[in-house]
Amino acid sequence: MSGLVLKSISKTFGGTRAVDLVNLSFAEGQLTALLGPSGCGKTTLLRMVAGLEAPSGGVILLGDRNITDLPAHRRKFGMVFQSFALFPHLTVRDNVAYSLHISGVSRSEAADRAGKLLDLVQLSAFGDRRIGQLSGGQRQRVAIARALAQEPEVFLLDEPMSALDAKLREEMQVELRLLQQRLGITTIVVTHDQREAMTMADSIVVMSNGRVEQVGSPQDIYHKPQNAFVADFIGKANFFDGMTVPGGIRIGATHLVAEPRFIGRSLVRVAIRPERACLDEEPGANRLPAKITFVRDLGPIREYHLESALGRMVVEYAAGEGGKIFQVGDTTEVRLPPDALHIFPAPTAHEALAVAAE
Amino acid sequence: MTVAEHIETGPETARAAKPLSAVRLLSWALTAVIVTLCVVPFLLVFVISFGRKIEGAAWVWDFTLANYQRFFVGALWPDDVTFLYLQQLGFSFWYAVIASLLAVLTALPFTLLLSRLSRRAQAAWLVFILSSLSLSEVFIVMGWDILLSNNSGLPALFKSTGLTQWLKDTGWFQVLRDWGLASPRNVKFKTSQFATILTMSYLVWPYAVILLYPALSRLDRSQSEAARTMGAGGWCVARTVILPAIRLPLFGTTLLLFVFLLGTYVAVTVFAAPAQHSTAVAIYSNIRGANLNAPFGAAQAVILLMSAGVCLALGHRINTWAEAR
Numbered sequence: 001m002s003g004l005v006l007k008s009i010s011k012t013f014g015g016t017r018a019v020d021l022v023n024l025s026f027a028e029g030q031l032t033a034l035l036g037p038s039g040c041g042k043t044t045l046l047r048m049v050a051g052l053e054a055p056s057g058g059v060i061l062l063g064d065r066n067i068t069d070l071p072a073h074r075r076k077f078g079m080v081f082q083s084f085a086l087f088p089h090l091t092v093r094d095n096v097a098y099s100l101h102i103s104g105v106s107r108s109e110a111a112d113r114a115g116k117l118l119d120l121v122q123l124s125a126f127g128d129r130r131i132g133q134l135s136g137g138q139r140q141r142v143a144i145a146r147a148l149a150q151e152p153e154v155f156l157l158d159e160p161m162s163a164l165d166a167k168l169r170e171e172m173q174v175e176l177r178l179l180q181q182r183l184g185i186t187t188i189v190v191t192h193d194q195r196e197a198m199t200m201a202d203s204i205v206v207m208s209n210g211r212v213e214q215v216g217s218p219q220d221i222y223h224k225p226q227n228a229f230v231a232d233f234i235g236k237a238n239f240f241d242g243m244t245v246p247g248g249i250r251i252g253a254t255h256l257v258a259e260p261r262f263i264g265r266s267l268v269r270v271a272i273r274p275e276r277a278c279l280d281e282e283p284g285a286n287r288l289p290a291k292i293t294f295v296r297d298l299g300p301i302r303e304y305h306l307e308s309a310l311g312r313m314v315v316e317y318a319a320g321e322g323g324k325i326f327q328v329g330d331t332t333e334v335r336l337p338p339d340a341l342h343i344f345p346a347p348t349a350h351e352a353l354a355v356a357a358e
Numbered sequence: 359m360t361v362a363e364h365i366e367t368g369p370e371t372a373r374a375a376k377p378l379s380a381v382r383l384l385s386w387a388l389t390a391v392i393v394t395l396c397v398v399p400f401l402l403v404f405v406i407s408f409g410r411k412i413e414g415a416a417w418v419w420d421f422t423l424a425n426y427q428r429f430f431v432g433a434l435w436p437d438d439v440t441f442l443y444l445q446q447l448g449f450s451f452w453y454a455v456i457a458s459l460l461a462v463l464t465a466l467p468f469t470l471l472l473s474r475l476s477r478r479a480q481a482a483w484l485v486f487i488l489s490s491l492s493l494s495e496v497f498i499v500m501g502w503d504i505l506l507s508n509n510s511g512l513p514a515l516f517k518s519t520g521l522t523q524w525l526k527d528t529g530w531f532q533v534l535r536d537w538g539l540a541s542p543r544n545v546k547f548k549t550s551q552f553a554t555i556l557t558m559s560y561l562v563w564p565y566a567v568i569l570l571y572p573a574l575s576r577l578d579r580s581q582s583e584a585a586r587t588m589g590a591g592g593w594c595v596a597r598t599v600i601l602p603a604i605r606l607p608l609f610g611t612t613l614l615l616f617v618f619l620l621g622t623y624v625a626v627t628v629f630a631a632p633a634q635h636s637t638a639v640a641i642y643s644n645i646r647g648a649n650l651n652a653p654f655g656a657a658q659a660v661i662l663l664m665s666a667g668v669c670l671a672l673g674h675r676i677n678t679w680a681e682a683r
């Protein structure tokens with residue numbers, strides 16, 4: 001194969017459009033994360049790729065082969081479900097060897113391959129156990145080994161970490177990524193956890209309301225968000241609504257120096273990441289008086305909540321950065337570097353309501 | 359604990375003991391009721407089965423194995439041997455096994471589809487099926503009796519629509535005759551094993567749906583989907599995922615319906631030929647019918663009950679063995 005391509009894929013349930021004209025290309029051997037809030041259509045999209053849902057419109061291509069109407073059992077894409085969907089009546093080994101058994105592979109060969117896969121996921125000592133005797137993390141590994149047994153061309157994972165606790169989740173994210181890199185298999189992961197997506201993915205697809213908002217590398221998505229939704233959903237950001245004026249943006253009575261690529265007097269939404277705003281004495285544009293209202297020290301990072309002429313905002317420093325330590329009630333100046341400002345068209349009332357509802 | 363503490367806590371312990379004895383009394387009373395209602399009638403039947411029939415009169419208490427001997431080898435053994443009553447037991451089993459399997463096998467796909475409908479549709483169907491349970495066996499058999507009767511039921515309809523003639527023309531009529539489902543002139547369902555089993559299976563079909571529904575509605579659909587993504591087609595998913603997941607309820611339902619059907623009386627009386635009547639019919643004719651031989655009827659009842667018990671025990675063993683595998 002040479003990658004998976006989705007062309008104008010859409011899916012409607014009754015009157016609801018769950019997926020809306022999605023065009024995506026999944027490069028061979030890469031891990032792509034479908035990221036978005038609940039109900040944005042990412043799982044529906046994954047299920048259409050797996051063949052578990054029929055698209056209402058559009059085409060799915062695997063290499064140059066049209067697989068849109070190919071049933072799930074003929075696609076044989078390995079899939080890990082949110083609930084893992086392991087078979088409780090089978091042992092761990094038989095679960096892993098399931099696809100081999102039903103495809104007519106001899107028992108000895110199936111057992112041999114299942115053993116190798118259990119080695120791969122470090123569960124070789126658990127082959128004879130029942131699923132009910134495994135922990136959440138072990139179950140997830142069994143589900144991964146089972147999905148890989150048929151040597152699928154595409155590996156799909158639907159929120160595979162959601163059933164795990166926070167610590168185990170972080171460990172499994174790294175393990176899964178290492179495994180995927182070792183096998184070099186085209187992988188699509190559905191998640192609503194941006195940390196998970198940024199840890200594992202070569203490429204992230206941010207989705208909202210059934211549409212693709214942005215596709216890019218984790219760094220691009222974080223540092224160069226293409227719209228306010230992406231800036232808001234990925235990481236944290238301070239938002240201000242304003243209007244473009246010559247040389248910058250006017251927010252209330254404040255003028256910010258910036259380079260908006262909009263015609264004059266356009267309504268815009270300005271975003272700045274908390275770690276890009278500074279509380280320092282260095283000279284520069286966009287210095288505003290501010291008062292510290294709350295300090296949150298999380299160990300690796302320190303957050304300053306402050307009140308400025310633009311309203312409330314948050315400034316964030318990594319441990320050991322930032323020089324002076326401020327206390328609640330201190331007055332200082334906050335600097336918003338022009339190159340750190342992301343300027344987007346102001347959301348329409350309809351979009352604002354949809355975002356608020358999410 | 360000091361002596362003083364012991365003296366202080368003593369009356370409290372006595373007070374706590376009072377409600378305990380009341381609970382114990384209630385449990386004894388309940389046990390007595392259950393024993394009276396369930397065990398005593400069975401013990402009576404068991405004891406009567408050793409009684410003796412007085413020819414031309416009623417029966418007397420006794421301790422003879424003659425009734426059991428008659429059941430297994432006939433009354434004239436060892437001079438003559440007859441397996442008439444064993445044959446009747448065989449028919450009981452035959453009807454019950456086939457009818458329960460037929461009911462479960464047809465109820466399974468229906469219930470599986472039912473469990474995938476919307477909640478509203480499921481509720482409507484379940485209410486409909488539950489309400490059908492209120493119909494008595496007599497009422498249902500009467501309906502089937504009319505439907506399958508030779509003069510006014512399906513055979514008459516077949517004849518008037520020309521289906522009978524078509525069957526004759528195509529040669530299928532002879533096949534039906536070989537199966538005992540046609541007279542020289544027309545299709546006939548009465549009397550036949552087909553009609554008996556069909557009616558018996560219809561009798562328990564709602565029970566099959568109600569018993570299978572909880573297990574099927576709790577099935578994790580993602581397991582079937584996982585199997586599909588691993589290359590399993592529809593039948594393979596059913597065989598390797600759905601059936602193992604509901605093996606126990608499926609087995610339990612079949613066994614329950616089988617035991618229930620062992621005692622079917624009305625359907626067998628109406629639809630089965632006299633030579634193919636079951637033990638339940640024979641028991642009735644001995645206890646309340648023409649024979650008035652309560653000890654022999656009781657012996658038949660005990661044997662039927664024991665047979666059902668053996669089947670349940672066997673089923674349990676098979677299930678345990680399958681689970682261990």
